[in-house]
Amino acid sequence: MDKNQATGLLLFAAVILIYSLFFASGPEPLPERDAPAQAEVPVEVPSAETPPLTHEHSDSARMVQLREKYGVFAAIAVGEESEVTLENEDVRVVFSTKGAEIKSVELKDFKTFDGRPLVLLEEDNAEIAFSLTTPSGEVSLNDLYFSVDQRDAGIEEENAKQLIFTGNAGNGSIQRVYTLPSRGYELRHNLKLGNLSAELTDQQVTIRYENRLARLEEDMEESRRKTYMNFYTSDGKYDYLTTGNSEDEARPDKSLHWVAYKQRFFTSGIIADGGMRANLLFQDTDEDNDEVVKVMRSELLLPIAAEGANLRYYFGPNNYNVLRRVAPDFDKNVDMGYFFVSWVNKYIIVNLFHFLERYFNNYGVIIILIVFIIKLFLLPLTYKSYIGMAKMRVIKPEIDELKEKYGDDPTKMQQEQMKLFGQLGVSPISGCLPMLLQMPFLLAMFFFFPNSIELRQESFLWAHDLSTYDSIINLPFHIPFYGGHVSLFTLLMTVSQLAYTHFNNQLTTAQGPMKNIGYIMPVVFMFVLNSFPAALSFYYFVSNMVTFGQQALIKQFVDDEKVRQKVEETKAKNANKKKSKFQMKLEEAMKVADQKKDTKKKKKK
Numbered sequence: 210m211d212k213n214q215a216t217g218l219l220l221f222a223a224v225i226l227i228y229s230l231f232f233a234s235g236p237e238p239l240p241e242r243d244a245p246a247q248a249e250v251p252v253e254v255p256s257a258e259t260p261p262l263t264h265e266h267s268d269s270a271r272m273v274q275l276r277e278k279y280g281v282f283a284a285i286a287v288g289e290e291s292e293v294t295l296e297n298e299d300v301r302v303v304f305s306t307k308g309a310e311i312k313s314v315e316l317k318d319f320k321t322f323d324g325r326p327l328v329l330l331e332e333d334n335a336e337i338a339f340s341l342t343t344p345s346g347e348v349s350l351n352d353l354y355f356s357v358d359q360r361d362a363g364i365e366e367e368n369a370k371q372l373i374f375t376g377n378a379g380n381g382s383i384q385r386v387y388t389l390p391s392r393g394y395e396l397r398h399n400l401k402l403g404n405l406s407a408e409l410t411d412q413q414v415t416i417r418y419e420n421r422l423a424r425l426e427e428d429m430e431e432s433r434r435k436t437y438m439n440f441y442t443s444d445g446k447y448d449y450l451t452t453g454n455s456e457d458e459a460r461p462d463k464s465l466h467w468v469a470y471k472q473r474f475f476t477s478g479i480i481a482d483g484g485m486r487a488n489l490l491f492q493d494t495d496e497d498n499d500e501v502v503k504v505m506r507s508e509l510l511l512p513i514a515a516e517g518a519n520l521r522y523y524f525g526p527n528n529y530n531v532l533r534r535v536a537p538d539f540d541k542n543v544d545m546g547y548f549f550v551s552w553v554n555k556y557i558i559v560n561l562f563h564f565l566e567r568y569f570n571n572y573g574v575i576i577i578l579i580v581f582i583i584k585l586f587l588l589p590l591t592y593k594s595y596i597g598m599a600k601m602r603v604i605k606p607e608i609d610e611l612k613e614k615y616g617d618d619p620t621k622m623q624q625e626q627m628k629l630f631g632q633l634g635v636s637p638i639s640g641c642l643p644m645l646l647q648m649p650f651l652l653a654m655f656f657f658f659p660n661s662i663e664l665r666q667e668s669f670l671w672a673h674d675l676s677t678y679d680s681i682i683n684l685p686f687h688i689p690f691y692g693g694h695v696s697l698f699t700l701l702m703t704v705s706q707l708a709y710t711h712f713n714n715q716l717t718t719a720q721g722p723m724k725n726i727g728y729i730m731p732v733v734f735m736f737v738l739n740s741f742p743a744a745l746s747f748y749y750f751v752s753n754m755v756t757f758g759q760q761a762l763i764k765q766f767v768d769d770e771k772v773r774q775k776v777e778e779t780k781a782k783n784a785n786k787k788k789s790k791f792q793m794k795l796e797e798a799m800k801v802a803d804q805k806k807d808t809k810k811k812k813k814k
Contacts (some may be wrong), residue, residue, distance in 0.1 A: 460488065466537065
């Protein structure tokens with residue numbers, strides 16, 4: 210016992226002693242047994258104070274308060290809360306009988322980056338609240354208590370399960386019915402008001418959904434960059450809030466078909482097939498909190514029809530083939546790229562990827578096979594591109610002669626070059642055009658791999674997760690535009706691109722800056738792609754190596770002497786050939802441009 214405790218104990222004992230000696234009254238005498246008739250009957254004196262309420266009076270006063278606040282719903286504003294679960298093969302949804310509302314949603318087949326159960330909605334970070342407007346004010350269903358019944362949905366929905374929450378209020382009832390199919394990530398909800406519509410001042414329900422989106426992926430920066438709110442209006446227009454970390458909000462003036470809280474690989478969405486209005490769509494980022502990606506909040510108004518208010522929830526992965534069956538343009542929660550490359554992903558890459566998944570479970574092998582299949586499909590263009598470069602290479606002596614002769618006159622040089630190309634049957638863009646046609650496939654991968662949930666937490670070689678960068682060295686400092694780590698697949702991609710550029714320069718007539726720019730671009734991409742998914746860098750590395758091999762193989766079958774012979778044959782055929790209208794117009798335009806240039810020079814003099 211320390212000094213303070215001892216002092217306190219002594220003081221406490223002293224107080225008790227003093228009180229017992231000077232203030233405590235003596236024992237009361239016992240009543241005499243032989244004189245009971247003389248005992249005085251105590252007389253109750255009316256008190257000016259209000260007597261304490263009995264249990265019945267207390268309950269009555271409370272019901273008065275509940276009626277003032279909840280009106281006809283006061284009867285179900287008292288009760289006990291319990292939990293009930295509805296689940297299928299893919300999701301587990303926990304409800305509370307208080308409010309008949311969702312408390313948590315867990316995706317069974319997925320884990321967070323650190324191995325925890327993946328919960329898209331949990332009561333500590335999120336809340337969905339339905340409210341009705343009554344003469345007594347706004348009543349939140351989350352304050353009311355419901356009884357619950359679980360049953361099969363019926364023959365028309367085989368193996369689907371239902372939870373029916375019922376709250377009897379006055380002469381009517383509130384019923385909330387949730388239906389979950391045996392598989393999938395959609396949860397249907399119907400809100401019915403039995404004989405209570407007259408008690409409402411507004412025939413719509415207000416839905417407030419707030420979610421502090423928990424961290425699910427290792428790369429927090431990439432997660433925030435790819436997390437934003439999407440929405441789709443009933444007139445067929447897709448829109449979204451800003452993709453950055455800044456605060457943003459919107460109040461669309463059009464009815465909405467759906468609203469989605471889209472994270473990098475997962476989405477929680479509300480779909481109203483009959484349309485709903487939005488009072489507010491809001492998102493913000495707390496950059497000091499490493500456990501919350503973004504904060505999202507929406508306030509929606511859903512009409513209550515004769516059959517009730519109907520909507521659907523989606524809590525699931527951003528899998529394109531799954532999302533495209535949920536609602537119109539709901540698949541846009543997976544970014545497939547700009548319109549000129551998205552068709553490659555949607556109609557070719559996605560189907561090819563899922564086809565290969567049936568036979569291979571190693572995603573590194575699948576990426577290699579995709580490269581080989583695409584390169585085989587584009588082989589005719591690659592061959593044509595090589596032949597075009599070979600033709601330019603064999604006529605290089607003629608081009609060098611023109612440069613010596615007209616090097617000081619660029620316009621004349623260009624005219625003579627065009628004339629030479631026409632005579633020899635060579636097109637300067639014949640080597641570039643086939644490569645240009647291959648660009649949609651290269652750009653499509655730039656969007657496909659970073660957004661492919663199939664690659665999430667899939668390892669290959671030293672990469673523990675193909676959906677994020679493969680760091681082999683963590684630097685003690687941060688390099689601007691590069692990062693604080695070294696990605697080995699990105700380095701291999703850069704080295705292979707430099708080797709390919711060196712090989713390619715031997716086949717072309719490029720000189721000066723055009724020749725050197727091929728060495729600069731791989732280094733630039735090394736900085737850009739260092740923090741991108743390992744799958745993307747690995748794809749580009751394999752693609753470079755296959756292209757290098759294709760061109761080395763084609764070179765074995767293409768003889769420059771034969772190419773030169775064909776060029777000479779074309780030159781002989783075109784010796785007496787009239788110029789085409791296009792050539793004549795092009796030459797005429799060049800002459801006019803040359804004349805204008807000379808006129809300007811004379812005026813300056």
